[in-house]
Amino acid sequence: MEIKNVTFSYDNVTDRLKSVSSEIEMGKITTIIGPNGCGKSTLLGVMSRNHTPRSGEVILDGKAISTYKPKEFARKLAVVHQQNEAPADITVEKLTSFGRMPYKNIFSSHNDEDREAIERALTCTNLQSKRDKPIHALSGGERQRVWIAMTLAQKTPMLFLDEPTTYLDIYYQLEILELVRGLNEEYGLTIVMVLHDINQAIRYSDHIIVMKDGEIVTKGNPNDVVTEDMIKTIYGVDVVVKHDEDTGLYMVPMGI
Numbered sequence: 001m002e003i004k005n006v007t008f009s010y011d012n013v014t015d016r017l018k019s020v021s022s023e024i025e026m027g028k029i030t031t032i033i034g035p036n037g038c039g040k041s042t043l044l045g046v047m048s049r050n051h052t053p054r055s056g057e058v059i060l061d062g063k064a065i066s067t068y069k070p071k072e073f074a075r076k077l078a079v080v081h082q083q084n085e086a087p088a089d090i091t092v093e094k095l096t097s098f099g100r101m102p103y104k105n106i107f108s109s110h111n112d113e114d115r116e117a118i119e120r121a122l123t124c125t126n127l128q129s130k131r132d133k134p135i136h137a138l139s140g141g142e143r144q145r146v147w148i149a150m151t152l153a154q155k156t157p158m159l160f161l162d163e164p165t166t167y168l169d170i171y172y173q174l175e176i177l178e179l180v181r182g183l184n185e186e187y188g189l190t191i192v193m194v195l196h197d198i199n200q201a202i203r204y205s206d207h208i209i210v211m212k213d214g215e216i217v218t219k220g221n222p223n224d225v226v227t228e229d230m231i232k233t234i235y236g237v238d239v240v241v242k243h244d245e246d247t248g249l250y251m252v253p254m255g256i
Helices: 040-047 070-074 092-103 112-124 140-153 170-187 198-204 228-235
Strands: 002-009 015-023 029-033 055-060 077-080 158-162 190-194 207-212 215-220 238-244 248-255
Touching (some): 015 055, 029 198, 070 092, 077 140, 112 170, 140 158, 140 170, 198 248, 207 228
Parallel strands (some): 029 207, 077 158, 158 190
């Protein structure tokens, strides 16, 4: 995927994205970080066709994403949004099965391929034993896994996640991020996600894109991108960046 000179505005007055360009390497995990309001989720929205850019374009498999038919694009890319809603009494398996909609028409029922995809999605997210539970009976982390299961049932090569760990405690944050990394390693999924926690971005990403004020400031390998100077410039925070032989790179906030 290639982002080419994308500019976007919600009101046609103030640009939230300003001539943004970048490449997303297939088969890798790319994480977008930056301060609140810098354009992270907006960029993800443009890349997933939820927003239409004022200028520029996003290219996927040699075609502008604006030229794909909706079902065709839904077979290429799945999204777990920041806010996800469904009827409280819908079951885990039923919600997961909605991931098969890009392959069906309004009158068709599930075939063996659909059932296999749903079962695989439930297995990957460790939800087999909860398939008949309504989602209102699940914990926050379990509900997030159901939304991921639904996207896995789509069987797309790309998965976008907008702040997937928001509102979760540390256990469920790590559970979701370990799941995401496992999907990348086992199935070769291309993952693009937005995170706020810089240490989590370092640990779970192959590439990091850093944004500020609607622009990409720097990007690359976490070990190259995350520096004390970068954190100070982007966030206005003093940090110490360290490297541990066992855990790798990490940063410690020192003050503002």
